Amino acid sequence: MNLLAYVHLRNIYGSTGAGRVARNIVEALHALGEDNLQILCDRTDRERIVPLVGAPWDGFTYHDFTLDTSKQQARWLLTDRPKAESWWPEAELVYCTMESYVPTKRAKSVVTLHDAAFFEEDALARNFARWRQSLKWRLMHGKLARRADMFHTVSQFSADRLAHFFPAMRDRLRVVHNGVTDVFFAPPTPEGEAGLAALGLADKRFILLPRGLAYRKNADLVLAAWPVLRERHPDLMLVIGSHCDPAYAARAKAMGDGILLTGFVSDAVLRSLYGAAQLTWVPSLYEGFGIPILESMACGTAVVSTDTSSIPEVAGGAALLVDPHDRDAHIDTIDHLLHDAGARTALIARGHARAQHFTWSRAAETLRGYMADLL
Structure with missing residues (x-):
């Protein structure tokens, strides 16, 4: 398949958590060798990060935008433009490797959602930053619930909690456990x-x-x-x-x-x-x-x-x-x-x-199988 992965490149170098997952799952999908995998990203991040991470990132085909990642994300959320196919008309599936929204015209869309922490009562400290991020996350998840074709999440626990807060997602949630590098x-x-x-x-x-x-x-x-x-x-x-x-x-x-x-x-x-x-x-x-x-x-x-x-x-x-x-x-x-x-x-x-049961190659194979089912 023609697979366009939207990656927050600033998060894949010197990172833990969601950035670590994004890097490993993209590398494992690439290692399967079954798809034409290309990357959508922030141009400034590409120029800074790709030389630091090296292979296989220095060999990918990139489609980049000139806005800062946050501004581009806001534009997508508020206007639904430009569509992913504006960068790669042949894209068949757009994969957001972490909580993000990229509008599509014909391509199917898959989004990784790690957890529901920002919607839980006691998971995070109660402060202004949490309140502001929760508002942003509610806007984004609400739009994703209406638009995305599939959600990949990393545990059954996360799937259950996401479905609790966003019931419309339930039938499109697929659990693929993370791996160990x-x-x-x-x-x-x-x-x-x-x-x-x-x-x-x-x-x-x-x-x-x-x-x-x-x-x-x-x-x-x-x-x-x-x-x-x-x-x-x-x-x-x-x-x-x-x-x-x-x-x-x-x-x-x-x-x-x-x-x-x-x-x-x-x-x-x-x-x-x-x-x-x-x-x-x-x-x-x-x-x-x-x-x-x-x-x-x-x-x-x-x-x-x-x-x-x-x-x-x-x-x-x-x-x-x-x-x-x-x-x-x-x-x-x-x-x-x-x-x-x-x-x-x-x-x-x-x-x-x-x-031993948790490898990135196994995660990539399972995720790709779910993706292929959409096409």
């Missing part, structure tokens, strides 16, 4: 081990919190639990990866040298961090999927997470799940695993087997 199934690399050493962690005992400090990631519980864990395990560090909300980052830094904020790191370094950690802690309040859980499992590291949202679906009995609001339960569960090597070993075995 190959690097996490492979042994650590010299680059990753060098990065671990550069962080001063090569010979340290630490817990890994891979996705930063934010309200949705349960930062308040983390910062309340950590002093107790540190008291019980004075030689233990808490290593926090990825991007952090500045207010939470400041609180963490004020707690002393037992906490290390790494910022964003490459997949090679992240692979080494997972592998060297005593365990991975994912105490999220809400997840549409939860890729770090499976990444950790693929690397052979036990996971402590929460029994909410999509996490039980993804973890599949291969992680220890506790109440996201019970600080003492998190402390006691982590303490138990740190003391019980046998329990960690059993979790590692179950987790590694679980992760």
Whole structure:
């Protein structure tokens, strides 16, 4: 098929979450080799990002617009113009790799929707930014519910919640689970081990919190639990990866040298961090999927997470799940695993087997099958 993928290129480099999914699913669709896959994008982003990400992105055919991504999206939402076929008349299917709207004339349209967090009561912090984004999301999702031919979402949980808020979508929702990037199934690399050493962690005992400090990631519980864990395990560090909300980052830094904020790191370094950690802690309040859980499992590291949202679906009995609001339960569960090597070993075995079921090639094959059914 002639497949035109609309990609927010600014989100595929040095990113986690939705940007990580967009990059991996497009690369996996390309690797299938069954379609004429071309990219619709912001020209400024293409010129800046493509040289950074390299293959296969430097070999794609691009159709780009000159407006900033946000302004182009607003134009599409408000005017339904220009149609996708204005860039590529032969396009048969337009695929928005994350929450976006691109109007079409004849081509079918597929949109990835990751979760319904902005419509949930307690998934996100209550502030002006959340209120403003929720209004935008309601406008967009309402239009998508009227116009898109199919929705790809990443868990049954997300499908159920999206259908709850937008019942008209229900019959067009298709669940395709995310995958785990190959690097996490492979042994650590010299680059990753060098990065671990550069962080001063090569010979340290630490817990890994891979996705930063934010309200949705349960930062308040983390910062309340950590002093107790540190008291019980004075030689233990808490290593926090990825991007952090500045207010939470400041609180963490004020707690002393037992906490290390790494910022964003490459997949090679992240692979080494997972592998060297005593365990991975994912105490999220809400997840549409939860890729770090499976990444950790693929690397052979036990996971402590929460029994909410999509996490039980993804973890599949291969992680220890506790109440996201019970600080003492998190402390006691982590303490138990740190003391019980046998329990960690059993979790590692179950987790590694679980992760094998989630690959990007499998996700791409399933998604493409749903796309082909539209034509």
